[in-house]
Amino acid sequence: MNEIQAKEARKQANRKAIKFIVALFILYILFSQANLFMNSVTSPDAKYYNATISTHFNYIQGLRTALIVPAVWIIKAFGFYAIYNETDVMVVAGPYLRVNYSCLGLGVMSFLAAFVLAFPAPWKSTFKMLAIGILTIYILNVCRIAGLGVLLGFFESQRQNFTYHHEIFNIIVYICIFTLLYFWIKKNTRKTDKIEVGENDQPKED
Template structure:
């Protein structure tokens, strides 16, 4: 009988931990999602909340865009293509112009990853490690995607219609990679808790 009571108590505690995790995850994700939307509006001329000071001094959206555009340009140039860039675009001479807009940055995926890591019941050191791994993975995959688009659209301009779904294909690839990384991390953290 005492085993049944202990099991029921353990199940109740597990359910409470799961509900707290889900509530934290949704709340943190919502806050980060809306903060990113606000910052995009606050740093985009003509945006609803545009502010000169924020645009000039706190514009992490453009910083992230630069972190994607500059290395992607280097990679495209490494394939021998003459390439230029500005604040929002990569221009391959006699090839595509790649616009790197807000949706290309991966901020919503990163917001989910931050929310997930903060909400998940694990040690902070482990949370920081998984955040670094997953965000770096999203970033590297994004640079590869942008570079590959520039190279492929320049090399095969007649095939441009086949690249219309690159956002969807990229999203699926990122979700699969992130799923496996998070799955192994959760499994590892669950094993550590089970040993204790």
């Protein structure tokens, strides 16, 4: 590769990087704000509440229920008796947990979706990573809710020390997601390099 080709390759790389950053920013704002708007639309005391949408298209509550139910199963497996409704989990002789919007993990899901969709990778690999990442976030969140119920049930005197569980959860989730993204990017970058080498570095004829 001569100097002109090297400059052109750098320009293409810079354009791809700028395109990725712009797409990541736009998609993240779109996904995160759409989730916040839907939360407002489906919350009876919110500004944009709509009964029809809340009744038929409330994926916010669907995700909340999908987190609460298996978390309660886990809590019961540890010998506690727990009851729940649409937003709360009460562990008898244990803690009372409320699963708010901020507990659903939609913020980190929005970031993951924006990053994966913005990154230049084959669609099959993109959707696979998206599914694995969202499932990972979901499982970690179920474990967090169940873990709080069990730990606060066993260690009642230590409940005040679990004030920052949101922050701790976010740190753990982002570490896991960035680890997954690192290996995913590495794998897809290697594939891209192979394709470029195959196209540009054909053997010369004598």
